[in-house]
Amino acid sequence: MVALVIALALFFDFTNGFHDTANAMATPIATGAIKPKTAVTLAAILNLVGAFLSTEVAKTVSGGIIREGSDGVLITPDIIFAGLMGAILWNMITWLKGLPSSSSHALFGGLIGAAIAGIGFHSVNLETLLQKVILPAVFAPLIAGIVAYICTRLAYALTSRHDPETGSKLTQKRGGFRTGQIFTSSLVALAHGTNDAQKTMGIITLVLISAGTQAPGSGPQLWVIAACALAIAIGTYAGGWRIIRTMGSGLTEVKPAQGFAAETSTASAILASSHLGFALSTTQVASGSVIGSGMGRRGTTVRWNMVGKIALGWLLTLPAAGIVGALTALLVKTGVVGLVIAAVAGTAAVLFMFVYSRKSHVSHHNAVEVEEAGQAVRFARKKALARARAKAKAKTEPKAEATDTADEQKDTQR
Amino acid sequence: MKWLELLTVGGATLVAAVTVVVLYSLGVRLTAIAGDARQASPRSKRAFANICFGLCGLAVLFGLYLIIPYFSA
Numbered sequence: 001m002v003a004l005v006i007a008l009a010l011f012f013d014f015t016n017g018f019h020d021t022a023n024a025m026a027t028p029i030a031t032g033a034i035k036p037k038t039a040v041t042l043a044a045i046l047n048l049v050g051a052f053l054s055t056e057v058a059k060t061v062s063g064g065i066i067r068e069g070s071d072g073v074l075i076t077p078d079i080i081f082a083g084l085m086g087a088i089l090w091n092m093i094t095w096l097k098g099l100p101s102s103s104s105h106a107l108f109g110g111l112i113g114a115a116i117a118g119i120g121f122h123s124v125n126l127e128t129l130l131q132k133v134i135l136p137a138v139f140a141p142l143i144a145g146i147v148a149y150i151c152t153r154l155a156y157a158l159t160s161r162h163d164p165e166t167g168s169k170l171t172q173k174r175g176g177f178r179t180g181q182i183f184t185s186s187l188v189a190l191a192h193g194t195n196d197a198q199k200t201m202g203i204i205t206l207v208l209i210s211a212g213t214q215a216p217g218s219g220p221q222l223w224v225i226a227a228c229a230l231a232i233a234i235g236t237y238a239g240g241w242r243i244i245r246t247m248g249s250g251l252t253e254v255k256p257a258q259g260f261a262a263e264t265s266t267a268s269a270i271l272a273s274s275h276l277g278f279a280l281s282t283t284q285v286a287s288g289s290v291i292g293s294g295m296g297r298r299g300t301t302v303r304w305n306m307v308g309k310i311a312l313g314w315l316l317t318l319p320a321a322g323i324v325g326a327l328t329a330l331l332v333k334t335g336v337v338g339l340v341i342a343a344v345a346g347t348a349a350v351l352f353m354f355v356y357s358r359k360s361h362v363s364h365h366n367a368v369e370v371e372e373a374g375q376a377v378r379f380a381r382k383k384a385l386a387r388a389r390a391k392a393k394a395k396t397e398p399k400a401e402a403t404d405t406a407d408e409q410k411d412t413q414r
Numbered sequence: 415m416k417w418l419e420l421l422t423v424g425g426a427t428l429v430a431a432v433t434v435v436v437l438y439s440l441g442v443r444l445t446a447i448a449g450d451a452r453q454a455s456p457r458s459k460r461a462f463a464n465i466c467f468g469l470c471g472l473a474v475l476f477g478l479y480l481i482i483p484y485f486s487a
Contacts, residue, residue, distance in 0.1 A: 053482050131416060135420075139420060139424075143423065143424045143427055144427070146428075147424075147427050147428050147431050147432075148431075150428070150431075150432065151431050151432060151435040154432065154435055154436055154439065155435050155438075155439045158436065158439035158440060158442075158443055159439050159442050159443045159446070161443070161446060161447075174442060174446075176438075176441065176442035176445055176446075177438075177442060180438050180442075183471075183474075184434075187474065194481075257439075257442075260435070260438065261431075261435055264430075264431045264434045264435050265427065265431040267431075268426070268427045268430035268431040268434070268477070269423070269427040269431075271430075271477065271478075271481050272423050272426040272427045272430060273423045273427075275480070275481045276419060276422050276423050276426060280423070
């Protein structure tokens, strides 16, 4: 049973990885800063590094939501098995739909559902649930969105260039931001590693403690850290192209300076929150940033339709994963046969979704309205060059000025 | 409720992100100015731009230094 739970936990880690590649790499892929394949490789390596950097989060993972410990209830491997099942299935469904949803919420939801069905309603600590899950879910996108909005405004204000004499716009030359994006998105990937790989470590450690093979209160063992780091890195490399498509081009069009601002806010929000002890969900922070930065750039529209879909997905995450978790817990309770049925049904469901996903294949080749978007940006740069040349000409021929200003107005929109 | 922690996180996020973005944007702008055709001292502008990028990198490294327990312990 312990081995089965560990295997399942590692698989959850894998789904977490490919679910969350988008958070770090969707925007640089969309602006053409990094090629898709390079991006996922980079993200995978940084996730691996990040997982080793800090294990602070692992110690507090599910702490307190379910009343474990001496005066509470005992979490058995059965409950964790059921919880993981719920989390994995929900992750697969949202991936199929291309929705960026929080893997940690899926995990919490699954565990809560399993605990209620397996032990009873008293096992869940409602106040901690509110404090650790629901409030952060409201504030994560809000904080990230506001910060990203301010940063985008600042980035554009600081780099907008006017001719001091005529007051007309100069070529903006914001290409530098594309290089910057490589660094900021790397930082997000690193932050993801320090944050999300920890959850699985926490779970496996919890299982080992409850099975009596590890002393209570001790941190994760080295092989657990290594296995989790690897699982999340492989998952990241596999790349959740469907979600990358949503984040990179579904929410709003992303331009380099804007992407830079969004990624900086995402990275600082995640790192600050996991360090200061008010854990925010990576996915929600990243989505908030992308939306905020979209609002910050003049001349863009945020596709609120898509935002609504994503928000609905977030609302459903907890209960949906919870229901699957609860059902699994009930099955497992009936004994070995139930356990086998649950395991087989779970595997079958995952396989089915994988096969179903093949019908409309999304991979690094075609996540890519995205790649086209990258080319569009490069193309636009050439256009800007041509425009600069046209302007130089216009100085000698004042007649051309009228069309030029019209062109410039288009440039401002960018 | 942990309102204080929430405020701290929000504040820290804002300060960190704004620092990085402002420094990097200044760098980008100075690079752009240095690249202009008629420019009095492109070399010093370029140097200032590099200083900005450098400071930005340092700010990021300092943030990481604060966070990774290996250093702070």
